Amino acid sequence: MSDEFDKLAQSLRAATPSPDETRKAANIAEAEKIFAASQGSRDSARQTLERPKRGVLMRGLDVMLKSLSPRAALGATTAIALVGVALILPTLEVGAPEVVRDVPKPVSSMDAPLEEALATPRQKSTGTATGGLMSMEPAPAPAPSADFEFEVMNVAPGGNNGTVRMYSGQPAAELGDVQMRAPLVDQFYAPESTSEAYPEAETNPLKVTVEDPVSTFSIDVDTAAWSVLRNMIEAGQLPAPETVRIEEMVNYFPYDYPAPGEGSAFRTGVTVADTPWNAHTRLVHIGIQGALPDVEDRPPLNLVFLVDVSGSMDDPRKLPLLKQSLRLMLGELRPEDEVAIVTYAGASGVALEPTRAGDRATILAALDGLGAGGGTAGQAGLQEAYALAEKMSEDGEVSRVLLATDGDFNIGLHDPDALKEFIADKRETGTYLSVLGFGRGNLDDALMQALAQNGNGMAAYIDTLSEAQKVLVDQLTGALFPIADDVKIQVEFNPAQVAEYRLIGYETRALKREDFNNDKVDAGDIGAGHQVTAIYEVTPVGSPARLTDPLRYQATADAGSDELGFLRLRYKAPGAAESRLIETPIVEGSETTDDMRFAFAIAGFGQLLRGGEYTGQWDYGDAVALANGAKGGDPFGYRAEALRLMRLVGTMAE
């Protein structure tokens, strides 16, 4: 397998030609000319004051803006609020990478939303950033002064469409300068096609079954919206309604859906239940559970945890979280896997000799015994860990060193390259390195990344236990590997039973009816063990909750079936071109579980955040009550966290 990959890498390198020298010279000359021409306006502007370094910062803003999705932009506003920098103004694009990076919470959620960064037209991002800002408490603007890097930004009244201009205290020439830049940058990034879906789509409208009996959408296992929401709420802000994505909120939580039978990629469960927010409608809960294939063909793992126990790790978000994370991971190992722990601080030492994962008690005891204190001597620890890993390695086994640190990695060597070489060497011998970062503050991201990359591993940042769950557990169980591609759902409602229906969430995932059978149309993928939940609210025929009047001349629907509808699900086996079809009728009679009630509570909560168009008198208090009653086991505390956030929003909304 890696043969093919290496072959590709090599061929690609070999195939790459050198650039044409003549064109190179011409292109460079042309660029120099453009550069010189663009300096003219700048030089004249520069006469007024010495070039402030802050200009660079501001330019950073512009770049970030271009790459920010609305959701990311909202995250950025949160961040900015936290560091106490005020940006207020009518139309403003926001985001300063430098500032954001130093902020403890929102950053972790920034990565995921960036997923859509490039796909999102810029214009749109302006709008939402503004929306986010509006909800911010405007901080008083300090007097313009040249002493701070990032104090006040001012947008001239009637500014041209959101272009950020510089410090109000500066002469007009400087402002003009900034204005001049915009077209230069923009011409490369001309507004692109507007056919892409905006993340902040309108709430799915109510559909009348006789007119439009078929609903089609793509599944979505993205859960980033939840983290964004969490960060906003914790910073004391309510999210802009259109940024709330209910399906991502619902899908964030693990549910205990029955596992699929032997040989099936997944199992679809359909349940019809009471609607918490409306006594006269019903909810159709669709729960899809992906198979968790046996990881039997994976060779036994040898894991050496290299744990930083230096003084700086003595923080609830560091060592204790690290211990919990490792404990979480332990549950996913197979008994024949081996685990060892090496610590490093003032002196490095082996805290746990190689132990079979089956011997949980010994491992847990060693984990519990870890305590923080002393300085950091990373290199000795690293060598120790590698030595241990090599000792554990037998033929065909994979050894991996997991370095867990807050990044205060005093390597003893002043040459990071030497360290990288050391790690790369070890990779050749079959030992890999992954780096897990904990806590913010002195986390040296670049070094961590470099180390992990040279060790052929990953670097991940863990700020919450859920993140640990996602990074450690999911990686191990192979959730990164899809079990089904292009999963589409189509529901046909029976007009004899259902007068109206409405899909809750999935606004951005709608597909055309004919796309369902078209295998060329892309849809969401599902990974090993993933779950997807979709909820419809349906109004039975004859229900007083019906919002539309029945048509007088419409033929009466055939009442021959008591099915509410029919669920069709299409998916492709990974890599396959042709899809397969799973069909399930939607009927009353299944039991409503706590999982479903919790999903309903979250869906209701999301709808309230979006404005509660269909939720009537039902409020945050009701959502909390429903969720609280359906918390279930909640092994990772996700649901408790949700409850806390719901209560917070409840008090904010009062």
Next chain:
Amino acid sequence: MRDMVSDETLALAAADGDAEAFSQLLSRVYDRVFALGFRLTGSRAEAEDLTQDICAALPGKLRGFDGRARLTTWLYRVVVNAAHDRRRRAASHARAVEGWGDVELARRAEADQTREQLGWLAEAMQALPDDLRETLVLVLEPLSHAEVAQIQGISEGTVSWRMSEIRKRLRALKEAET
């Protein structure tokens, strides 16, 4: 002599109006930009045009460089975006799609073995959808998954998933051959 100066320092100086720094930086990165352009598009002509576009836009774009990210990360994002841009333009669409066709490669291949290898490469690259191909090219640059994620505006997990998907597809390709 500025040979010892980092890309980032040069870029910041250029962003601040230093023409010499700009020239030096551009000659430093030109070949890398071109190579990446070629790997993304699979066509020499396309890569030349792309590089020209980028050269022309760089003076303006550089002002947006904040000095915190590695210059290469920043620059690769510019290249990837520019490649997107070109692909979107209807006129060049057909050409770009044919990019990893074998004409260009076969012409340059001399020994039979090389030709075979290049044919295989073209086939493999063509078999990949644009987004996977982009990820692959960036990872092979080599860049870390986090950097690739940043450049492509996707999550690190997606990068890892894409890489596994690429391996899988390569394997499938191999199986199809035998």
